[in-house]
Amino acid sequence: MSGPIIDSPAAKQLFTRAAGLDGAGGNERLKRIVGRITTDLCRTVEEFDVTPTEFWAAVGYLTRLGQANEAGLLVAGLGIEHFLDLLMDEKESQAGLEGGTPRTIEGPLWLADAPLEKGEARLDQDPEQGTALFMEGQVKDADGTPVPGAVVDVWHANTRGGYSHFDPSQSPYNLRRRIETDGGGRYRFRSVLPSGYGCPPDGPTQELLDHLGRHGRRPAHIHFFVEAPGCRRLTTQINIAGDQYLHDDFAFATRDGLIPEIVRHDDPAEIARRGLSEPFVSIRFDFALNRILLLPICTASPAAWPSPTCEARSWTCRRYVGTSCPTPR
Ligand code: BEZ
Ligand code: FE
Numbered sequence: 001m002s003g004p005i006i007d008s009p010a011a012k013q014l015f016t017r018a019a020g021l022d023g024a025g026g027n028e029r030l031k032r033i034v035g036r037i038t039t040d041l042c043r044t045v046e047e048f049d050v051t052p053t054e055f056w057a058a059v060g061y062l063t064r065l066g067q068a069n070e071a072g073l074l075v076a077g078l079g080i081e082h083f084l085d086l087l088m089d090e091k092e093s094q095a096g097l098e099g100g101t102p103r104t105i106e107g108p109l110w111l112a113d114a115p116l117e118k119g120e121a122r123l124d125q126d127p128e129q130g131t132a133l134f135m136e137g138q139v140k141d142a143d144g145t146p147v148p149g150a151v152v153d154v155w156h157a158n159t160r161g162g163y164s165h166f167d168p169s170q171s172p173y174n175l176r177r178r179i180e181t182d183g184g185g186r187y188r189f190r191s192v193l194p195s196g197y198g199c200p201p202d203g204p205t206q207e208l209l210d211h212l213g214r215h216g217r218r219p220a221h222i223h224f225f226v227e228a229p230g231c232r233r234l235t236t237q238i239n240i241a242g243d244q245y246l247h248d249d250f251a252f253a254t255r256d257g258l259i260p261e262i263v264r265h266d267d268p269a270e271i272a273r274r275g276l277s278e279p280f281v282s283i284r285f286d287f288a289l290n291r292i293l294l295l296p297i298c299t300a301s302p303a304a305w306p307s308p309t310c311e312a313r314s315w316t317c318r319r320y321v322g323t324s325c326p327t328p329r
Contacts, residue, residue, distance in 0.1 A: 006043045015039045065204045072108025073205040076251035077216060081105040092290065100142065100290035101226075104253045106235045109163045109197075110155060110223065114176040121177040123154065123191035126170055130159040132280035135222070136188035139181050141231055142291045146185025150228035152287070153178045156221065157194040193281060196220045196245055209250065216250050219243035224287070231289035238285055260285045 019035035139150040155176040164170035179187045199206045199216030220240035266279040
């Protein structure tokens, strides 16, 4: 046969059968996606003449990636998570939904059910030698109206770049809180200025990055989910200005509009007023939420998720996958 083997009838039949596309039962959408992925992968194998040795090295790599629980790091490092942001931006733009605080990647280090506090919180429960950080702002809806009762879920690394739960030296939920905005839509918290994250140096993500001639560092940042009734849930981060990796994030998350001014306070009277003995920093940052992108009503049964039509149950939503629908429309 002339032309690539992947386009031959035998290969087409193979991957149609392997994805279950020739039979009833299962999830139609998933079958089509699996069929496409296996075909595209084997097209790459053929085009690059991948040897069996290389192929089995890749299989071994994926096994180690899973064993090290680093799949979430790699998808960010390869730009795939940022690509999802570009896709969602474009979808919203086509629907006429512009503006609002830019979204950026969630990353793999969020934890559900952080302690919920009203109006304000202190995040740094473990003692640390670092610079105290005071951050505050308002949550506003698409009309610019402050939203009382919005929930700001905030999480960040400590001064060594580690996240509680993933770093066993930290206490549970250290540097993680959910803060419900007050009657004026305001939130505020005290914490410690984080350091940037670095991929585990001996892990499989860094191993691949080394082969690509890349580093695995992120600039210092603070993550947020911001949720309010009737508004689109915002997933974002702010970056700490001045960080050496600010515009060289291995996970490609830095975006215009997410680098607030960091104000340094060294006035002894002000320091004393805060109950501190060292200079501290403050950040003011308002979150502007967008309207919900209204999509066709999802008719998929839970067994058929991920559904192509419902934003709340899209495959990017880790919260609701596998549970009953939290937002029936
Ligand atoms: C982080 O948020 O720190 C992170 C994001 C993607 C990959 C690794 C870490
Ligand atoms: Fe992070």
